[in-house]
Amino acid sequence: MRNLPRVLIVEDESAIAELIAVNLRHNGLTPIWTENAERAQIEVDAVLPDVILLDWMLPGQSGLTLARKWRSDTRTKSVPIIMLTAKSEEGDKVSGLDAGADDYITKPFSTQELLARIRAVLRRRTPEQANDSVTLGELTLDGASHRVSHAGQPIKMGPTEFKLLNFLMHHPELCSQQSLLVG
Numbered sequence: 797m798r799n800l801p802r803v804l805i806v807e808d809e810s811a812i813a814e815l816i817a818v819n820l821r822h823n824g825l826t827p828i829w830t831e832n833a834e835r836a837q838i839e840v841d842a843v844l845p846d847v848i849l850l851d852w853m854l855p856g857q858s859g860l861t862l863a864r865k866w867r868s869d870t871r872t873k874s875v876p877i878i879m880l881t882a883k884s885e886e887g888d889k890v891s892g893l894d895a896g897a898d899d900y901i902t903k904p905f906s907t908q909e910l911l912a913r914i915r916a917v918l919r920r921r922t923p924e925q926a927n928d929s930v931t932l933g934e935l936t937l938d939g940a941s942h943r944v945s946h947a948g949q950p951i952k953m954g955p956t957e958f959k960l961l962n963f964l965m966h967h968p969e970l971c972s973q974q975s976l977l978v979g
């Protein structure tokens with residue numbers, strides 16, 4: 797069974813974060829709120845979110861730096877990022893998108909617009925990016941924790957192998973075609 801999509805909110809203004817969280821919860825999403833880059837990184841290390849809402853102006857490390865860091869890390873590279881910001885100048889949008897944000901929303905925004913954009917990035921994901929857990933025979937792959945096990949025993953795997961296995965386990969029809977060709 798698929799879990800509700802997890803949305804990580806990285807926002808230092810609690811009033812905004814709370815408003816977003818309430819709306820997400822009412823719309824079948826699981827919000828996780830962190831107020832700075834350090835806490836956000838801890839959350840991301842624990843469980844990969846399905847979408848990240850990232851405020852630009854954060855105390856300490858900025859949202860922009862954080863977006864760049866997540867984009868350059870194999871594990872977090874494909875998690876959609878929507879930047880939230882009070883800035884509206886064209887130049888800032890460009891640097892946000894350059895840093896690897898998938899979308900951009902300027903404060904103040906309507907929660908309907910935000911929800912529409914979250915749904916859009918969720919729809920664009922491929923099945924292997926959905927962070928769900930998949931089992932084929934004795935092999936289990938957990939997309940959220942990036943762990944693989946065979947008959948309950950954990951298997952060590954590099955990021956490229958994980959990606960490939962994740963893709964194949966979500967497209968078993970490709971594996972059976974291959975076996976037909978080989979067999």
Ligand code: CA
Nearest residue numbers: 808851853854
């Ligand atoms: Ca802020």
